[in-house]
Amino acid sequence: MGFRNVSEYAAADEAGQVWVTGFRKAVASAATTTNAWIDYTYFSGSPPANFYASTPAKAAVIESDKGLRVPSVSPATQHVKNIMLMSAAASATSATNGRQQVCLADYLLYYPFIDTDAIGEEQTLDNTVTLPRYADKGGQVVAVAQSAASALGQFTFNYTNQDGVSGRVSQNNFTYIVAGGGQVVGASGAGASYNPFCYLQSGDTGVRSIESVTFSAAGGGLMCLVIVKPLLKTVVTQECRRTTTGNLESYGACNELSSIIHQAGAPRIQDGAVLGLFASGYAGSLASSVLSGVIETVWN
Amino acid sequence: MGFTSQDDLITQLTVNGKGDTVVTTKTLAAAQLAGTWTLLAGHAGYPVAATFASGADLTYAPTDDTWSEGTIYTGGDVSTATKHFLSAGAAVVAAAGAPWYIMAIDLVGYVNLGAYTAGNVTSTGTKTITMTALGSGAGKGDRYPNGQGLRMFVAADTALGANAPTCIVNYKNTGGVSKATTTFTSTASMPVGALLNTGAAANKYNPFLPLAAGDTGVSDIESLVWAGTAHASGTVIIGLCKPLWIVPVPATGLYNKVDFVNALPSMRKIPDGANIQFLLFQTGATTSAGTVNVDFDYAYGG
Numbered sequence: 001m002g003f004r005n006v007s008e009y010a011a012a013d014e015a016g017q018v019w020v021t022g023f024r025k026a027v028a029s030a031a032t033t034t035n036a037w038i039d040y041t042y043f044s045g046s047p048p049a050n051f052y053a054s055t056p057a058k059a060a061v062i063e064s065d066k067g068l069r070v071p072s073v074s075p076a077t078q079h080v081k082n083i084m085l086m087s088a089a090a091s092a093t094s095a096t097n098g099r100q101q102v103c104l105a106d107y108l109l110y111y112p113f114i115d116t117d118a119i120g121e122e123q124t125l126d127n128t129v130t131l132p133r134y135a136d137k138g139g140q141v142v143a144v145a146q147s148a149a150s151a152l153g154q155f156t157f158n159y160t161n162q163d164g165v166s167g168r169v170s171q172n173n174f175t176y177i178v179a180g181g182g183q184v185v186g187a188s189g190a191g192a193s194y195n196p197f198c199y200l201q202s203g204d205t206g207v208r209s210i211e212s213v214t215f216s217a218a219g220g221g222l223m224c225l226v227i228v229k230p231l232l233k234t235v236v237t238q239e240c241r242r243t244t245t246g247n248l249e250s251y252g253a254c255n256e257l258s259s260i261i262h263q264a265g266a267p268r269i270q271d272g273a274v275l276g277l278f279a280s281g282y283a284g285s286l287a288s289s290v291l292s293g294v295i296e297t298v299w300n
Numbered sequence: 301m302g303f304t305s306q307d308d309l310i311t312q313l314t315v316n317g318k319g320d321t322v323v324t325t326k327t328l329a330a331a332q333l334a335g336t337w338t339l340l341a342g343h344a345g346y347p348v349a350a351t352f353a354s355g356a357d358l359t360y361a362p363t364d365d366t367w368s369e370g371t372i373y374t375g376g377d378v379s380t381a382t383k384h385f386l387s388a389g390a391a392v393v394a395a396a397g398a399p400w401y402i403m404a405i406d407l408v409g410y411v412n413l414g415a416y417t418a419g420n421v422t423s424t425g426t427k428t429i430t431m432t433a434l435g436s437g438a439g440k441g442d443r444y445p446n447g448q449g450l451r452m453f454v455a456a457d458t459a460l461g462a463n464a465p466t467c468i469v470n471y472k473n474t475g476g477v478s479k480a481t482t483t484f485t486s487t488a489s490m491p492v493g494a495l496l497n498t499g500a501a502a503n504k505y506n507p508f509l510p511l512a513a514g515d516t517g518v519s520d521i522e523s524l525v526w527a528g529t530a531h532a533s534g535t536v537i538i539g540l541c542k543p544l545w546i547v548p549v550p551a552t553g554l555y556n557k558v559d560f561v562n563a564l565p566s567m568r569k570i571p572d573g574a575n576i577q578f579l580l581f582q583t584g585a586t587t588s589a590g591t592v593n594v595d596f597d598y599a600y601g602g
Contacts, residue, residue, distance in 0.1 A: 010565030016449030016474070016516035020543055022401065022498075022506035022581050024335045046335055048502040069505060072513045084548050086399035088583045240399040240550040240583075252399060252550025261564050292335075292583040294401055294546055 002077050002268075003300050009260065012300045018081065021069050023047065024292045025277070030148070030180030031285040034096075036194040038286055039144045039226075041066055041107065041276035042182030045290070050276070051181070052146060052224040056113035058126035059209070067107060067274030070297050078299040079266035080104070080232060084256045088290040089241035095251075096284025100236035103196060104267075104295075105228040107274040108132060108139050111210055113146060116153045116175055116219030123213045131208055131227065133270045138162045138206030139229040140197040141170075142278065143186040146222040149178045152191045153219020157198070162206030171199035175219035184278060185223055196278060198225075228276075231267040232257065236279070239289070269297060302382045302567070303601045309561070312601045319386070319599030322372055325591060326578070330459065330491035332397065332586040335500030337507035338493040339455040339539065340578045340592060341407070347371055352410055352457050352537050357417035360431030360521060360540075362409040362441040364573035374598055377572040381602025384567040388597075389557040390547040392580075394590025400549040401581040402594060403507065405541040406574040408434075408443070408450060411521055414535035415457060421534055424465060424526040429538075433472060433520035440573030444542055446474040447519035451508035452481065453539045453579075454496045454524070461532030464488050467496065468527075469509055469538060472520035479512035486531065495579070496536065507579055508543070544568050544576070547594070570598055 003009045012018065025045040032038050041050040041062075050066035070078065083104065087097045109132070111125045131138065138161065153175035160166040174191035186198045200207065210225055240252030259266030269275065277291070303309040312318040326345040332338050341350040347370030354361035365371050374383065390402045411429050414421035437445035444450055452469055468483045485503040486496040498506045511518070521538055545568055547558050560566040570576070578594055580586070 006565065013565055014449070014569070016444075018449070018543075020403075020508070020546075022337070024500050024506075024583055026500070044500070046498075046500040046504050046506055065502060069510060071510065074514075084401070084546065086548055086550055086583070088399055238550075242398065242552050250551035250553045252554060254399070254548030254550055254556065256548070258563065290583050292399060292401070292581070294548075294581075 001300060008300055012298050017299045018296060019071050020294060020296045022294045023068050024290060026290045027286045027288060028180055028182060029288050031287045032183055032281060033178065034284050035280060035282055037184035037196050037278055037280045039182050039184055039278045040291060042144065052110050052112040054112055057111060057123060059109055059111055059129040061109055061129060061132050062107045062274045064274055067276055068295055070269055070273060070275060072271040073299040074271045076299040078269045078297050080259055080269060081266060081298040082256065082258045082296040083234060083293060084254055085234065085236050085291065085293040086240050086252065086254045087236045088292065089239040090288035092241055092244045094241065095239055097281055097286050097289035098237060098239040099282040100279045102234050102236060102277055102279040103230050104232050104275060104277055105230045106133060107276045108134060108227045108229060110224050110226040112224045114213050114223050114225060116149065116215055116221050116223055119215050119218050125210055125212055127209045132272060134229050138208040139227040141207050142184055142196060142226045142228055143175065143198055144224045144226055145178045145183045145185045146181045146224050148180050149175055149185060149219050149221030151218055151220040152176055153215055154217040155213055155215045157213045158211045160208045161204040164208060168201045168204060170201060173198045175223065194280065302384055308601060309599060313599050318601065319597065320375055321595060321597050322374060323595045324372060325593045328586060328588055328590045331588040332491055332582050333494060333499065334582060334585045336582065337495040337498040338580045339495060340493060340580055341370065342457065342493045352412055354412050357412050357415060357420050358427055358429050360409055360411050360429060363407055363575045364440045365575055367575050371575045374570055374574065378600040379572050381600045383570040383598055383600040385545060385560050385570065386597040386599055387557060387559050388545055388547050389555055390549050390594045391555040392549045392590060392592050393552050395587045397582040397584045397586030397590060398551045399583050401546055402549060403546045403579040404544040405577055405579060406544060407577045408540045408542065410540065411538040413524065421536055422530050422532065424528065424530045427524045429521050429523055431521050433476065443571040443573050447517040448474050449516065449542050450518045450540055451543060452518055453508055455537050455539055456490045456492055456494045456496065457535040457537050459492050460490045460534035462488050463529040463531050465526045465528040465530050468525045470522040471518045472522065473515040474517040474519055476519060478522060479515055481509040481511060
């Protein structure tokens, strides 16, 4: 049912209708591209790494243990109450993991191991498994590298849109050169305008399923197409570190986003949600940085 | 009751003196593990290090603000008024481990395993616990009626030996129905204070054990079940607590202050009898002798 007023919101907290969970994700050592996005679920830590390791080109749901742990509360409805984020620098002198834009999303469905070198070949995707949540609205598509990629690729994909209309064809999307898996390879323009989400056919707002992918230029790697439902966007402003020479200064900040206070409403989390984070680093490579955070949910 | 307005709050504080500030400090007795949470109660400082000397294994020991092992005085009982947090601040000084999160909890009680009876940690199987279920709020022991809002963790009372068994805790929910937590996997050789159910690996839950779907609290702890290969040595406690608030600490030496008056919903209640303790999350491995400083302000009206 949600909340009709602030009083109910506070009462739910007092009644124990809240859950708090911490998380810690360590980005791999391969350099990431400045301004481009990474998929934090792909990296080790708590929750454990989500490598999208299942049958190639076959739709699959992401295992629940790969997401930030939240309870199922039906018939109540659960909402994001608060999220705190801090990013530990890769070293005492590294300042490249500040200024991140972060998106919290419900990871719905993925299509792994799409060959970005299969030029001109329509790679048909198996949709035996369907969207577990948001089935009537669909979600956004994120292209996640499952290997290093050596070239600037181009692809389109056929999909069923938010209204259930099949045969839709995405706009041309680029992949670009990355040093390792877990980096979001979707781009536009000449391949250097990094997007969290792939461009859809004009007018579409969501994707229920992806039927096939076709590359027109080789990307030199493997990628996974992931359908996600974005829930909120926040930031990491400054990396956390302590210098070891000179004046021994400490740097860092915690960024907190509280529903109701910092944004209208409180994003709803559906039962069974697999929550994950993806982010772009505007200060440089996020390699070997560690994102640690706490998320609180509330239900009524 | 609490406060009828900001004017009332200011009056209670500045005219009636119904409030105070608490400052605490803890020094870590051992290096902690990256990605884990640590119960600071067993570490030296103010208040003194708790040893969780309940006198018996597998028997629930309630704690309150008169706990002899080291609790924080927050002005005593104020009923029929209600007492509330106004702000909190924290800093950590340690060569490694940042960034940190510090969570205040009200430790309602705990259960010893292994401190008084050998084998409750060093052998697997079901360890049945004796506990009178929390009631509807008649006394300090059940200051959260029927365990509403309470969560559980398993913490090292003394350092653990080799091996990493799996563990599950059986409990009764706020309706008195028997349920079980999600199974977690412990970690070998955890230091004093470390929460066994936390860490950066699969089957870890940070910092509390997931309750069964729909449950909002714990009224009774029924048993703990170890499986796999038991820890070679060590003692643990099951902690039963109410989460209160969190202060983030980005780097060593930085002090962060959180305002609870203007946040929403906030000014968390401090019930009569609250035994306020702290959990520390460390992104890296916090060094031994790292110092944790926490302060908070509170006030009461009525």
